[in-house]
Amino acid sequence: MPNISDVAKHAGLSKATVSRVINNHPYISKEKRELVQQAMKELGYHPNPSARRLRGHLTSTIGVIVPRIVNPFFAYLVNAIEQAAYANEYQVLIFQSDESREKEISFLNLLKTKQVDGVIMTSIENDWHDIKPYSAYGPIVCCNEYVQDPLVPTVKLNQTEGAYAGVKHLIERGHKKIGYSTGALFAGEGRDKDRNDGYQKALKEADLDLNPSWIFVNKHTIDDGKQIIRQMMNMNDRPTALFSGSDEIAAGAMSEAKAHGIRIPEDLAILGFDDQPIAELLDPPLTTIRQPIDDLGEKSVEQLLRFFKDKSAQSECVDLPFELIVRKST
Amino acid sequence: MPNISDVAKHAGLSKATVSRVINNHPYISKEKRELVQQAMKELGYHPNPSARRLRGHLTSTIGVIVPRIVNPFFAYLVNAIEQAAYANEYQVLIFQSDESREKEISFLNLLKTKQVDGVIMTSIENDWHDIKPYSAYGPIVCCNEYVQDPLVPTVKLNQTEGAYAGVKHLIERGHKKIGYSTGALFAGEGRDKDRNDGYQKALKEADLDLNPSWIFVNKHTIDDGKQIIRQMMNMNDRPTALFSGSDEIAAGAMSEAKAHGIRIPEDLAILGFDDQPIAELLDPPLTTIRQPIDDLGEKSVEQLLRFFKDKSAQSECVDLPFELIVRKST
DNA sequence: TATAAATATGAAACCAGTTTCACATAAGAA
DNA sequence: TTCTTATGTGAAACTGGTTTCATATTTATA
Known part of the structure; x- marks a missing residue:
């Protein structure tokens, strides 16, 4: 591997000039610039990133x-x-x-x-x-x-808007008992908090109560989705719709629900979040909120x-x- | 950020000794080693990777x-x-x-x-x-x-074995017309060639013909899977089973097949490859070949x-x- | 026309490590 | 006791770039 000194020698110039060409510094004559570029090409030279990092701050x-x-x-x-x-x-x-x-x-x-x-x-x-x-x-x-x-x-x-629109959609479909799965319930800030806000806002607007036992906390994976359904099966008063925090949770929930003979969406409506490729492959295809x-x-x-x-x-x-x-x- | 000289000074030793401690060189007294380690800890020192890369060859x-x-x-x-x-x-x-x-x-x-x-x-x-x-x-x-x-x-x-076992499974289920999707048909070497070999071997053993129009080449994605089904719909003599090159293709195929009213597995058996998490979430759950x-x-x-x-x-x-x-x- | 500013280049210092070389000391062998 | 050999340490060279400083040459301005 040739280094900058080789290039400098080959071009009959100094390391400094070569470096300036590499970094597009001003104040270099066209003539020398071309000389250097020619030499770089002929030697197949590529600057060593470690050396550049060491001195400058560029790591690319x-x-x-x-x-x-x-x-x-x-x-x-x-x-x-x-x-x-x-x-x-x-x-x-x-x-x-x-x-x-x-x-x-x-x-x-x-x-x-x-x-x-x-x-x-x-x-x-x-x-x-x-x-x-x-x-x-x-x-x-x-x-x-x-x-x-x-x-x-x-x-x-805008997570609040997203969650709001999702829950509102469920309400418009006639649902009054809406389950909700979230990462953290009492998040002080961040994504989860905003979604929670959106969920609450939509419920409030429709004068619906928030049933704490319909809120599933710290859910993320496919298995978590299945677990939600198992929890729901043990309830006397079950939600008729589930707004899940991700398509993965929704997919797990859908799979488990069907295993229990629950019809979707007749018995239980499921709403995802993300619009992952699997969303349209599920049976039935998943209504979801697409993130750009x-x-x-x-x-x-x-x-x-x-x-x-x-x-x-x-x-x-x-x-x-x-x-x-x-x-x-x- | 402290550098190696700071550590050396702090420990009252030379850069060389510090470097030796970092790199676990032999011939260093326990006493000095501990001095250096103490100094590194006190200063919160971490070696600069770019500098190490420049001289040595370790990039980690x-x-x-x-x-x-x-x-x-x-x-x-x-x-x-x-x-x-x-x-x-x-x-x-x-x-x-x-x-x-x-x-x-x-x-x-x-x-x-x-x-x-x-x-x-x-x-x-x-x-x-x-x-x-x-x-x-x-x-x-x-x-x-x-x-x-x-x-x-x-x-x-062992791709050959994998493909062979998959196709054999389909044959044991009674299928005689087995469609096959692959990356490259005439691959001279590599994964696709081996799978092709396994496919052929299983067919040959069961005395089944290889129908070229049932082989789908250069398929990789969910959409490719859908396309395979569309192609199949135009055939007079359709395969009764499809051995797809990945779970993604299988998922796409399954989705499209159901859209055309094809029952799975009664009208068309579908076999995947990979055992991705979605495999068990599909309806019906996908038979597939698990890669470790x-x-x-x-x-x-x-x-x-x-x-x-x-x-x-x-x-x-x-x-x-x-x-x-x-x-x-x- | 004298002076300031812009352009152009190279030598040498620098970044933060590793490695070579020289040298000192201690231990083991003759 | 002397000569190797193993052990332990530091000064300085080296890695391959970038940047500062000094200096020379043009060009623009007063």
């Missing part, structure tokens, strides 16, 4: 923290981020936090050690208070999550790039619209 | 090339690899080749520039002939793919680590067993 790598890559929602989000990053000649370092606070922090340390230029967090495990200090070492963008801090660049969906995942990824990368270009850029909070996809499960 | 990063991360099979594979890597204190750099030859090569260049210590390829787009030269810069492990070169460390499933994804990932990382430890380690070819999961779709 962004970190993405996801809870679990096997969750299709995050797989699609990572995909969108990767595409956008690649188009801008950035690499993506992907981390699974596994919903562990320690892992999350260990990944954020990459900012400190200049392994990544910036981080996109698609989930937040620690208190923001503990994460914030890391943003001194590089920009951190919240994507699909957010915190109560106007200084944090954020790209998110590609936009989410693109905008997040965009935000990050803005900060790379201008250290003191203004923080933005991008709010993306959602869409209710009505299929046969409601 | 492995690259993984997948065709598409949104394909759940690869999401699970990446997950397994990541977990195994994390346990060994390695980071994972994930790349989507998007089935593009150029992208694949551009990622392999990271080996050249010492950005990754080694690469796990879960798909191969270019001819091996063009990839091989890169292995001079670091080990390349084939995972779930393979090439005709005994010098390449490989972890794979976690083992696939773990073994691949293991192989890589072997080469990191011993540059001239012997290449191994690990063959993993599969499992037929019988559900209701056949």
